[in-house]
Amino acid sequence: METKSHKQLHIFFFPYMVQGHFIPLINIARLFASRGVKSTLIATPLNAPLFSKAIQSSKKLGIDVDILVIKFPTEEVGLPQGCENANLVTTLEMNEKFIKATLLLQPQIEQILDKHRPHCLVADTFFPWATDVAAKFGIPRIIFHGMGFFALCASRSVALYEPHAKLSSDSEVFTIPNFPVEIKLTRSQMPNVPKQSAEITNLIKEARESGEKSYGSIVNSFYELEPAFADHYRTVFGRKAWHIGPVSSVNKAADDEASLDRHECLNWLSSKKPNSVVYICFGSMTNFIDSQLQEIAAGLEASGQEFIWVVKREKNDKEEWLPEGFEERMEGKGLIIRGWAPQVPILEHQAIGAFVTHCGWNSILEGASAGVPMITWPVSAEQFYNEKLVTVVLKTGVAVGAKQWGTFLDVMTEASVKREAIEKAVNQVMVSEEAEGMRGRARVLREMAKRAVEEGGSSFTDLTSLIQELGSLGA
Numbered sequence: 361m362e363t364k365s366h367k368q369l370h371i372f373f374f375p376y377m378v379q380g381h382f383i384p385l386i387n388i389a390r391l392f393a394s395r396g397v398k399s400t401l402i403a404t405p406l407n408a409p410l411f412s413k414a415i416q417s418s419k420k421l422g423i424d425v426d427i428l429v430i431k432f433p434t435e436e437v438g439l440p441q442g443c444e445n446a447n448l449v450t451t452l453e454m455n456e457k458f459i460k461a462t463l464l465l466q467p468q469i470e471q472i473l474d475k476h477r478p479h480c481l482v483a484d485t486f487f488p489w490a491t492d493v494a495a496k497f498g499i500p501r502i503i504f505h506g507m508g509f510f511a512l513c514a515s516r517s518v519a520l521y522e523p524h525a526k527l528s529s530d531s532e533v534f535t536i537p538n539f540p541v542e543i544k545l546t547r548s549q550m551p552n553v554p555k556q557s558a559e560i561t562n563l564i565k566e567a568r569e570s571g572e573k574s575y576g577s578i579v580n581s582f583y584e585l586e587p588a589f590a591d592h593y594r595t596v597f598g599r600k601a602w603h604i605g606p607v608s609s610v611n612k613a614a615d616d617e618a619s620l621d622r623h624e625c626l627n628w629l630s631s632k633k634p635n636s637v638v639y640i641c642f643g644s645m646t647n648f649i650d651s652q653l654q655e656i657a658a659g660l661e662a663s664g665q666e667f668i669w670v671v672k673r674e675k676n677d678k679e680e681w682l683p684e685g686f687e688e689r690m691e692g693k694g695l696i697i698r699g700w701a702p703q704v705p706i707l708e709h710q711a712i713g714a715f716v717t718h719c720g721w722n723s724i725l726e727g728a729s730a731g732v733p734m735i736t737w738p739v740s741a742e743q744f745y746n747e748k749l750v751t752v753v754l755k756t757g758v759a760v761g762a763k764q765w766g767t768f769l770d771v772m773t774e775a776s777v778k779r780e781a782i783e784k785a786v787n788q789v790m791v792s793e794e795a796e797g798m799r800g801r802a803r804v805l806r807e808m809a810k811r812a813v814e815e816g817g818s819s820f821t822d823l824t825s826l827i828q829e830l831g832s833l834g835a
């Protein structure tokens with residue numbers, strides 16, 4: 361067993377195995393390291409290489425983050441070899457096995473904590489057992505939820521009061537009780553228990569309970585983005601929380617320098633006028649059915665706007681998800697990226713005028729920090745709450761009109777948003793009378809986000825308090 365050094369704080373970071381969770385947690389580890397904290401990320405063999413680029417680029421600035429690799433028990437639960445990332449999960453059955461595999465990680469984490477005795481474990485919300493494991497060694501566990509304060513408060517209120525339980529239909533509107541603003545939702549936009557397996561429902565429940573017992577939460581957000589909800593979470597729900605974001609800007613200069621293979625789309629964007637291009641991306645997991653992609657293509661074409669559209673498909677000969685001759689007609693006007701796009705640099709490019717987003721929290725925060733107005737198209741998880749933050753509270757975007765919550769697997773069954781709705785929403789944000797107002801408010805958010813992470817800014821200061829507090833616990 362290593363003895364605790366009180367000179368240098370040592371924190372372990374344990375992200376869930378999917379991009380939307382590990383990208384921000386890698387940045388959080390780098391952020392702590394940049395403030396003199398010894399930071400160690402826990403990764404599984406096939407995810408570790410995905411961490412390396414960011415870690416290497418920080419190293420050039422003298423910021424060191426260690427990676428500790430643990431085994432992911434795919435075989436033990438009957439998952440295909442290599443299935444270590446939740447975005448490789450394609451069926452409910454696989455999802456259940458994936459969750460079982462994450463439960464089996466417990467002994468390895470216990471050994472690591474016993475051996476290294478860090479001052480703190482920052483673990484993803486999807487490892488509810490981590491609080492008790494850390495407690496065995498007297499180590500405080502901090503939760504990383506991967507959500508903002510608005511959604512944290514909304515989901516907590518809904519879990520407590522169940523306002524949607526007694527409605528007569530899925531389309532009946534209800535409001536969130538005991539909430540700082542009036543938010544209208546329908547039951548169809550709520551996580552639907554029969555659709556998700558018992559394992560997932562259980563996991564979410566256990567995550568909530570372990571939240572109660574944990575030391576507090578790290579939130580990738582900045583106070584000025586959602587002040588009423590940051591206050592509500594702390595005072596009404598009595599939760600300890602530190603806002604330290606947006607963390608996508610951590611070590612940005614080093615990352616830019618490190619990416620020698622600048623993506624061609626950034627050069628393409630540089631040939632475009634400011635605010636003239638729509639960026640469409642649905643995160644790392646949402647992979648729509650062909651007919652929905654057809655609707656998107658037709659809606660974009662009809663809008664007449666230039667675009668970059670990220671589609672999670674491989675290039676192959678039969679592209680049935682594209683209307684006949686689409687790419688030829690769109691030559692010079694629209695770019696399709698198949699696979700992974702450099703989202704943050706794209707959003708920060710001055711040519712981007714709007715972001716069609718599935719409302720994953722990272723995407724919302726990255727869009728807001730880049731000052732880009734949004735067209736919101738929530739699909740799953742807490743995304744319907746995030747939509748309301750953008751459209752009702754911040755007023756920096758419009759809703760495309762998604763009505764049905766689904767699991768990531770459901771999006772392969774129905775084209776629920778039609779081309780006319782897509783065309784209308786895109787033009788509303790790009791060229792309507794309201795567009796300038798949305799753009800102006802989005803620009804204000806960008807400035808606030810920048811200031812929040814600068815020395816003396818709200819996120820910078822909250823991180824300082826957290827580091828000091830953890831330091832004093834070990835004293």
Ligand code: UDP
Nearest residue numbers: 380383643644645700701703720721722723
């Ligand atoms: N992302 C990216 N390129 C892509 C798709 C996603 O860089 O082609 C990044 C995006 O910038 C964000 C994360 O992946 O940091 C996705 O997280 P989010 O919470 O938005 O959605 P999720 O993938 O969890 O549904």
